[in-house]
Amino acid sequence: MATEFVARGQDLELVGIHKEFPGFTAIENLDLKIPAGEFFALLGPSGCGKTTTLRIVAGLDEASRGKVLIGGKDVTASKPHERPVNTVFQSYALFPHMSVLENVAFGLRQRKVADPLAKATEALQLVELEHLALRKPQQLSGGQQQRVALARALVNRPALLLLDEPLGALDLKLRRQMQVELKAIQMEVGLTFLHVTHDQEEAMDMADTVAVMNKGEIEQMGAPEALYDRPKTAFVARFLGQSNIFVGDVVEENDHSISISCNGQRIAAPKKRSEKHSGKVALGVRPEKATFHADKPDLDSNHNLVGPGEIIDIRFTGVSNQYLIDVPGFGDITVFAQNVGKSPVVELGAHVWVSWKVEHAFGLSDLPLKADNDEA
Amino acid sequence: MAFVALGQGSAGNSSAPKKASRVAFILLAPGMIYLGLFFLTPLVSLVITSLKTASFTGEIGMYDYGFQVSNYAYALDQYLPQITRSFIYALIATLMALLISYPIAYFIGVKARNKPILQAFLLTLVIAPFFISFLLRTFAWKQIFSNESPATQFLQSIGVLAPDQYVIGSSFAVIAGLTYNFIPFMTLPIYTSLERLDTRLVEAGADLYATPVQTFWKVTFPLSLPGVISGTLLTFIPISGDYVSASRDFLGGSDTAMIGNVVESNFFRIQDYPTASALSVMLMAAIVVLVSVYVRKSGTEELL
Numbered sequence: 001m002a003t004e005f006v007a008r009g010q011d012l013e014l015v016g017i018h019k020e021f022p023g024f025t026a027i028e029n030l031d032l033k034i035p036a037g038e039f040f041a042l043l044g045p046s047g048c049g050k051t052t053t054l055r056i057v058a059g060l061d062e063a064s065r066g067k068v069l070i071g072g073k074d075v076t077a078s079k080p081h082e083r084p085v086n087t088v089f090q091s092y093a094l095f096p097h098m099s100v101l102e103n104v105a106f107g108l109r110q111r112k113v114a115d116p117l118a119k120a121t122e123a124l125q126l127v128e129l130e131h132l133a134l135r136k137p138q139q140l141s142g143g144q145q146q147r148v149a150l151a152r153a154l155v156n157r158p159a160l161l162l163l164d165e166p167l168g169a170l171d172l173k174l175r176r177q178m179q180v181e182l183k184a185i186q187m188e189v190g191l192t193f194l195h196v197t198h199d200q201e202e203a204m205d206m207a208d209t210v211a212v213m214n215k216g217e218i219e220q221m222g223a224p225e226a227l228y229d230r231p232k233t234a235f236v237a238r239f240l241g242q243s244n245i246f247v248g249d250v251v252e253e254n255d256h257s258i259s260i261s262c263n264g265q266r267i268a269a270p271k272k273r274s275e276k277h278s279g280k281v282a283l284g285v286r287p288e289k290a291t292f293h294a295d296k297p298d299l300d301s302n303h304n305l306v307g308p309g310e311i312i313d314i315r316f317t318g319v320s321n322q323y324l325i326d327v328p329g330f331g332d333i334t335v336f337a338q339n340v341g342k343s344p345v346v347e348l349g350a351h352v353w354v355s356w357k358v359e360h361a362f363g364l365s366d367l368p369l370k371a372d373n374d375e376a
Numbered sequence: 377m378a379f380v381a382l383g384q385g386s387a388g389n390s391s392a393p394k395k396a397s398r399v400a401f402i403l404l405a406p407g408m409i410y411l412g413l414f415f416l417t418p419l420v421s422l423v424i425t426s427l428k429t430a431s432f433t434g435e436i437g438m439y440d441y442g443f444q445v446s447n448y449a450y451a452l453d454q455y456l457p458q459i460t461r462s463f464i465y466a467l468i469a470t471l472m473a474l475l476i477s478y479p480i481a482y483f484i485g486v487k488a489r490n491k492p493i494l495q496a497f498l499l500t501l502v503i504a505p506f507f508i509s510f511l512l513r514t515f516a517w518k519q520i521f522s523n524e525s526p527a528t529q530f531l532q533s534i535g536v537l538a539p540d541q542y543v544i545g546s547s548f549a550v551i552a553g554l555t556y557n558f559i560p561f562m563t564l565p566i567y568t569s570l571e572r573l574d575t576r577l578v579e580a581g582a583d584l585y586a587t588p589v590q591t592f593w594k595v596t597f598p599l600s601l602p603g604v605i606s607g608t609l610l611t612f613i614p615i616s617g618d619y620v621s622a623s624r625d626f627l628g629g630s631d632t633a634m635i636g637n638v639v640e641s642n643f644f645r646i647q648d649y650p651t652a653s654a655l656s657v658m659l660m661a662a663i664v665v666l667v668s669v670y671v672r673k674s675g676t677e678e679l680l
Contacts, residue, residue: 060579080582093580097598106594107584152584 009192010071010084010159011036012057017066019052019216026052028216030066034160034209039186039193041207043200045239049216050196051090054162057194059083071159081110086153087162090169092145094137100124100148101133107156123155124148126185143174150182154189163195167202179206200240204228212236228286232275234368237284244333245284245368253277257358263329267304267361274363282364288336289360292325292352299355306330307353311346325354331372426653437647444650451654455638459658462634463666465547465622466615469554470562473611474604476555477562481603482596484563485570502563510557514626517553518544521627545629553621558614562607569603570596605674613663635659 012034019027027049034040042050055061057068059080067076075083086107094103104123108116124130127147137145146166153161163182167175183206186193197203203210204224211221212235220227220236231237234245246267248260258277259268269283285304292307299305309327323335323346333354346352426447431438452459480502488495505513521527521543528544531537543549573596581591597604619636622628628637635655642652 058583060582079587080579081585081587085583087580087583089576089580089583091574091576093574093576095577095580095595106581106586110585110590156584 009036009038009161009190012160012192012194013067013069013072014053014057015067015069017053017056017063017068019049019056019061020064026216027056027063030216030218032211032218032221034192034194036071036192037190039183039195039206039208041195041197041203041210042213043197043203043210043240044213045198048213050198050213051164053213054087054164054194054196057160058085058087058162060087084159085162086156086158086160087164088146088149088153088166090164090166092137092149092166094145094148094152096136096138099134099136100129100140103137103148104152104155106152111156120151120155123151126154127151127181142169143178146170146178147181150185154185154191157189158191160192160194163193163197165197165199167197167199175202182206204240210240212239214239230273230362231284232364233366234282234284234364237362237364238368242287242334243284244287244290244372245282245364246330246372247280247282247367250278250281258363265306265329267306268301268358269361269363270359273359273361275365276363280367282367283361284364285356285361287322287334288320288338290333290335290354290356291337292323292335292346292354294346294350294352296353297355302358303355304358304361305353305355306333308351309333309354311348311350311352314346314348325352327354333372422653422656425649426657428650428653437649439649447650447654448658451651451658454651455635455655458633458638459635459655459662461632462616462636462659463662465551465554465634466612469551469558469615470608470612472551472555473559473562474608477559477566477607478604481563481566481570485567486573486575489571489575499567502560502567505560511620514553514557514620517549517556518626521549544627545624545632547632549627550622550632550634553627554615554618557618557621558611561610561614565606565610566600566603569600573599601674605671609667609670613667616663617659 012032014030014032017027017030017032019025030049030053032053042053044050052061056063057070059075059078059082063076067074069075070084094100095106098106101117101120101124104120105116108119113119121130121133124133127150129144129147129151132140132144137148140148146169149166167178167182170178179202195203195207204227207224209221210224210227211218212227213219214235219233220231227236228241231240231243237243237245246260246262248262248267250258251261251266252259252268253271255271257268257270258274258281259266260281260283267283271277274281274283296307297305306327306329309325309330311323312326312332313322313324315322315324318339320336320338323337325333325335327333335354424441425439427441427443427445428439428447429442429444431440480498484495484498484502488498519525523542523544528537528542531543532539532541537543577595577599578591581595582588586594616634617636619634619640620626622632622634622637623640624630639652639655639659642648642655
């Protein structure tokens with residue numbers, strides 16, 4: 001299996017993966033299907049089981065239960081060296097006693113591919129490092145080592161390329177640059193990428209599909225835009241970008257929307273954007289979707305309006321200002337306003353009203369551990 | 377003291393380097409004086425002795441200063457079998473020690489890495505023989521395999537040895553004794569190398585289609601090479617000059633003598649000091665040549 005080159009990536013299917021370590025469960029009943037040729041990101045905080053998932057796919061760890069299928073073939077019982085999979089390790093794991101070129105040629109030599117050095121040189125050209133081919137890995141910078149690790153994996157044309165937070169050790173500028181290059185390379189070679197990361201921007205920026213993982217389970221999966229626009233759980237709403245989340249009992253439900261009451265004030269969300277329609281429900285809105293007004297505006301029923309509240313913090317972040325507004329009964333509401341001169345000029349302590357369109361609100365399936373309107 | 381010198385240097389004056397070198401000299405002096413007295417002086421004396429001529433008066437054990445290079449030719453001619461035997465024994469014993477030590481070092485350094493108590497216990501076991509003088513340990517082996525011992529009788533009864541064959545006095549006994557005595561010198565440096573082995577590199581090997589055996593030879597072994605080289609040097613050099621195991625008082629017999637035994641008998645029994653000295657100088661020179669070729673061939677300077 002490992003001896004044949006594949007023209008394109010193959011699909012990956014995980015069926016009922018379960019992984020127990022002594023004392024805790026790392027992965028609970030994970031089902032996942034990644035179509036061939038896709039850039040798939042597994043996103044989650046450290047300790048959520050994402051790296052363990054990747055190691056199970058690579059064969060470096062064994063699942064307690066469940067099956068791994070690559071291109072339809074069951075590889076659960078295969079050893080790592082028998083799987084058509086290559087990994088770009090977080091630590092790069094370049095062989096320190098070999099030159100860069102020999103590192104890249106390693107997999108080709110193992111599989112007795114003809115002309116390994118020429119193919120390795122080609123792979124180094126792809127990552128623009130052919131001029132450093134004869135150096136030792138430790139003579140390279142972090143970014144260069146990362147590219148060698150990528151070339152060493154890519155040159156084998158694996159059915160599936162696994163990336164274990166390979167950009168984590170790089171500084172911000174280099175990371176952005178590598179993200180662009182990585183994405184370009186993936187489009188060029190058409191391989192299936194499984195990228196594990198805790199960086200939500202990185203995941204949204206590069207992946208076709210993002211799966212948000214928490215405590216050994218996938219909470220939500222979808223295109224980055226869909227995930228950001230309509231998070232379904234409180235964890236996703238807060239891990240992928242920021243959210244203002246309010247909890248209250250549903251007081252009205254009609255064909256189009258549901259409304260909850262928070263300390264006497266009502267806020268609404270579209271019914272088709274809400275997971276739960278009765279009982280205690282959490283509604284949320286993204287900070288950039290909310291605006292604030294110096295005077296109470298006269299808005300129609302397509303808007304939620306709360307206030308007045310006091311501005312307790314203003315942060316200048318360059319493209320936008322972040323305002324933290326303490327609205328009695330609603331807690332601290334975060335509002336992003338782009339610095340284009342449209343927001344009212346306000347100072348700390350000013351009293352403002354906050355509004356957002358009902359269509360921008362979303363309803364969650366669960367309740368957050370702590371909502372913004374919880375009275376601490 | 378050195379820190380003070382550095383501190384003054386950074387304050388910016390040209391006398392700082394001079395001061396620093398004086399400090400270095402003072403720190404080095406005791407070692408240099410010691411080496412001069414106890415290493416260089418005997419070495420020079422050894423070379424001078426090796427060129428002495430027999431005393432004019434013909435008295436046994438008395439020699440005159442001279443430049444008799446033929447002492448070397450005589451020693452070589454007389455003792456070539458023992459010289460060759462020394463290096464063959466040393467080579468075999470070093471290889472045996474390597475074969476035995478590597479798995480032990482690998483287990484302690486890699487497999488027992490996450491079990492500190494087991495690791496400490498095993499390391500203690502490796503070092504434990506040092507708690508007893510190696511003369512006593514070698515003597516113990518002589519007792520265990522003495523001609524009347526149950527071990528020897530057992531080997532004779534199952535036919536490994538003929539009824540008139542014995543363990544003590546054989547090349548096998550000498551090589552086994554040498555191997556046994558030097559195993560810790562081989563195990564510890566290899567352990568030190570393997571203990572630092574990044575197991576993620578082994579995973580990378582597996583990920584790049586190498587079987588566990590291939591990964592061992594392509595990744596693990598090359599990365600442990602510095603330890604293997606220092607281990608083999610620490611065993612090969614002292615074994616070449618060893619005279620205890622091969623001695624007839626311990627594990628050796630009439631045809632197991634090594635250079636060390638010949639030097640000993642020339643010095644203390646027949647008082648032929650020039651020949652003994654010539655043998656010593658040749659042993660030293662041979663080891664220097666062998667070791668430098670070995671280190672160059674194995675390319676240690678290429679490693680990390």
